[in-house]
Amino acid sequence: MTQTHDSDDSSLETNRATDSTTDDDSSERDPLFARIPRRDFMKAGAATGAMASMAGCTGLLGGDDSVSLEDVKTSVEPGEHDDYYAFLSGGHTGEIRVYGLPSMRQLMRIPVFQTESARGYGYDDRTSEMLEEAGGYTWGDAHHPRVSQTDNDYDGRWAFVNDKANGRMARIDLEYFETDAIVDIPNQQGTHGACCLLPDTKYVFGVGEFRVPMPNDGQDLDDPSNYTSTIAAIDPETMNVEWEVLVDGNMDNGDGGKEGRWFFATGYNSEHATTESEMSSSDTDWVKAFDVPAIEEAVEAGDYDEIGGVPVVDGTRDSSLNESDRPIVRYLDVSKSPHGVSVTPDGKYAIASGKLDPTASVIDIETLADADDPNDAIVGRPRLGMGPLHTAYDGRGHAYTTLFIDSQVVKWDIEAAVEASEESEDPVIEKVDVHYNPGHLIAAESYTADPQGDWLISLNKLSKDRFLPVGPMHPENDQLIYIGDDEEGMSLVKDTPSYAEPHDASIVSAEKLDPAKVYDPEDYDEEFISPEDNDISRENGRVHVKMHSQRNQFGFTDVTVTEGDEVTFTVTNVEQTADLLHSLAIPEYDVNIKLAPQETREVTFTADEPGVYWMYCAFFCSALHLEMRSRLLVEPAE
Amino acid sequence: MTQTHDSDDSSLETNRATDSTTDDDSSERDPLFARIPRRDFMKAGAATGAMASMAGCTGLLGGDDSVSLEDVKTSVEPGEHDDYYAFLSGGHTGEIRVYGLPSMRQLMRIPVFQTESARGYGYDDRTSEMLEEAGGYTWGDAHHPRVSQTDNDYDGRWAFVNDKANGRMARIDLEYFETDAIVDIPNQQGTHGACCLLPDTKYVFGVGEFRVPMPNDGQDLDDPSNYTSTIAAIDPETMNVEWEVLVDGNMDNGDGGKEGRWFFATGYNSEHATTESEMSSSDTDWVKAFDVPAIEEAVEAGDYDEIGGVPVVDGTRDSSLNESDRPIVRYLDVSKSPHGVSVTPDGKYAIASGKLDPTASVIDIETLADADDPNDAIVGRPRLGMGPLHTAYDGRGHAYTTLFIDSQVVKWDIEAAVEASEESEDPVIEKVDVHYNPGHLIAAESYTADPQGDWLISLNKLSKDRFLPVGPMHPENDQLIYIGDDEEGMSLVKDTPSYAEPHDASIVSAEKLDPAKVYDPEDYDEEFISPEDNDISRENGRVHVKMHSQRNQFGFTDVTVTEGDEVTFTVTNVEQTADLLHSLAIPEYDVNIKLAPQETREVTFTADEPGVYWMYCAFFCSALHLEMRSRLLVEPAE
Known part of the structure; x- marks a missing residue:
């Protein structure tokens, strides 16, 4: 390690x-x-x-x-596979996007916080209930995709992503590449950061950004000194919030140490202000180091308030001690409004970027554990350039930091930064221009103990004139940079336009994921409907249609119901062949459910308009695809 | 021409x-x-x-x-621009996607029939009202993007796309690359085809697929012999349906002649059946040739029924004569269930593909006008391969047809097919494998009088093993093929994975579009809010907040309303700099509106939950982007 x-x-x-x-x-x-x-x-x-x-x-x-x-392979010829999966968040589209590297082709979209009709996500009963139970919002602001790890390496189980808009965390099942759980985090408005506690993803952390009254019920509306924010520890299996810690100041990004003890979160607004100028008035803000075992000890000892159904431990600056007088959160003073924080692959340092200050702060994690003054753990403060935001690693001792204002990525030597005098530029090895204004960047497997060290993506917020003009809403520009050659330095290889607004990414070697190509019906509660199970049952204005689908037919050529009936369709795609999808689309009833091979979905709606409705398959499944239709006949009530 | x-x-x-x-x-x-x-x-x-x-x-x-x-330029280096825009439909996602060619990079998404939060589409009052008035559906099945032409060449004004699910046609403004109109076509369920009447886009035609009772109100539910389908002529400026023509059989695709007279639509199900096996039982079906001036004459003469507010002319096989005894629709017998139809660049032929028959039918348009028996106009029937679906052109006399079942694109010589004996394979020049099962294909500017003849995209429905696995829902595969070298033949250049389900595309030379980079406030009704216009007005439980947005602030640092108030925000982005977008996102109120430079949008919602809500900008607009926030304070009622 x-x-x-x-x-x-x-x-x-x-x-x-x-x-x-x-x-x-x-x-x-x-x-x-x-x-x-x-x-x-x-x-x-x-x-x-x-x-x-x-x-x-x-x-x-x-x-x-x-x-x-x-x-190095930089292009992927027709029929060849990529070497890596990259999971990019889709920002306020609410989705996750899966790219292949090095081709930078978008392989798949995974809707998370929004409905998406081609996948039937939010249309079938299971996913629409999941979205409803998670608050019923129609969008989210997906920022930080993080892939689960075991022993500090990707284990291929899940990806997680936060909703900055509505304080939520979602889980994506990497067997099926679909969202399977969303938790609406109590006491959090604006969950900005998302990251795992390593080495084994014991928790997924949701880092709360927006400080609000707790509970946020209309009392103490305009008393910002009493606003609070929390960090939430979520069990990755159950997606339950196990506990929260209440802190001072706003938080944004976070990253877990490699050893299971520390979690780090940057924060701006130590001023506890409510306006932009006040929030950025102080010259220092905090990195908060959460001592997870100390927090668990406090929870175990009952040293918490239960708020919103969750144990909330007080981790504010003045009260941050557990029963053994051990501080549960340590506040480190770093330069103005730090933004990104990430732990080095060897687990030795947490590096926080200055954002409004040209330096990064290198925090020695081992020192932190023993220091009386947590600031003693800050062992380096390299001067990197204007607007340093996020840092990634190549596993060869280098850090790569985005410079938002300079529109550059800077490569620097971590140990040289520790050895150099304060604010030295010596550790800087090289800068490369990016186009333009990078936010996050990510290197291949940078979040593991063993980064691959070859590819880096700079997620640039503006593209300006890099692509053909497409109206006032420009694409962003995700640039692929080769970082594998320390002699020749960084090489910009590809510009990739992207729909707003990829915030962050994780890059995983292709061989570490093993997605299913066909559903296993055992994995879900819905009843598998074989051709012999086709059935229509009626009771008290409820009609339940069970039918299979298979090239080029549905189980019934027509289904007659009465105006006002509540109708449920349970439909199974009985195909065994990978990539042979069907759907059940019902015109004017706003229904479309996706049915991958061996998949069953249910959809329930009220048949409130009399008439003939041609139910059809919206996936082009065979030469007789157009003819794969059935009639829904809705008879007038009267 | x-x-x-x-x-x-x-x-x-x-x-x-x-x-x-x-x-x-x-x-x-x-x-x-x-x-x-x-x-x-x-x-x-x-x-x-x-x-x-x-x-x-x-x-x-x-x-x-x-x-x-x-x-030929096949790759586009960082910072270089593409040569073409390609508009791909997004199938049952409901959107349009804009690609650059030859890079095949996705430059932009344009939501059409679905809401999309990053663009605020369906969130601000203007677009949500537009979607509501167009039926209130949350999705659509976008099939055929067609770009407006003047004098048989792209004029850069609009793109149109149909909704197969709900019988609608949408218009995209190519100045702003956004959907600006949707019409819910009366008397149509399942608008499958979409195409323009050339040379000057006098009409956009919506080709109705699903035959239903007219009106579809619950009467005559199960009498398929009385089901009908129509073609609708839509004025591209007003998006009004000017007239419809009622026909026999199902229709699917359509294409307009180059001379303003003819519009062609393929059709299956001349059997008027309701099941797959019955629909494909007959050995021939029809291409319908609509004689537009003859239809206009009938409308002018009042020879129509007004149904659903639209003049509907009877164009069924037995009644298809106008007042001068001129047939308004001619029914041509072609091989089994023809699918695609497209007119050659010179306007000489309409070519319809057999789908369930290995041939295409070459229809001589000039002959059609004078022939007593319209079948006399069928002058060629080349045998192309299994499952011919759609045909594109290179302007050098060749046609390219997708073979769905053979998984190939076949290149053939149009005049050779006319000269050859019936069902000859002689006209076939070459076949290239595609991966796999192509639906539509499109060549650069194939729909104009002057195709570019260099690039062709085959829109393949299955990708099987061509890409890294991403779960049971596979991407499709849009393959870029070079067709510019008649000596060496077709060359497969790129595989491009795509999210379900691109149906069709149009390719336009880059220089023919001139998108705006900044909004012109004169183009919209919303009031432009400068900093001096910031204002909050209150009346009878209605609060109207007018404010500007500009790096890094909104017009108000906080806005206080009372629980139950109906709140409208009118917000202008006063930036003049291209690519500097803001948004107004309101946590837990499910609000996000996009504000491009000089753009104003309004959003109205009911403030029904007391508390503090941090309104923020979801576009990363500056180093102080996180601090660009204002508070919505919702005081409890009573």
């Missing part, structure tokens, strides 16, 4: 030499190796045992490797 | 020779030309007058040109 980081140029030189020697050796050994790029060679080599001499290597390019861009 | 098509191999050889000579000449003439690909050379040459010797050339690659793939 720990790695050695190089802090001087001479050892970087050594790495390059070692690396190119290995390359040459391999291509001499076997003509096959000469034809495949280094990335593939490394995979092939690992499989055949030829990589034994590189046992120290972590990840494809991890450890001390540095590989020229020329030897 | 007319072109000469080559029908034999020797003339194709001549073209190739001419073409390569031109290429060589140009690169010798000026070293500049050696460095720029042929496409760019042709643009540069046209600008400097160097192209005078190629005056016969229509479009970049139109006329008789054929250019090697090696000389």
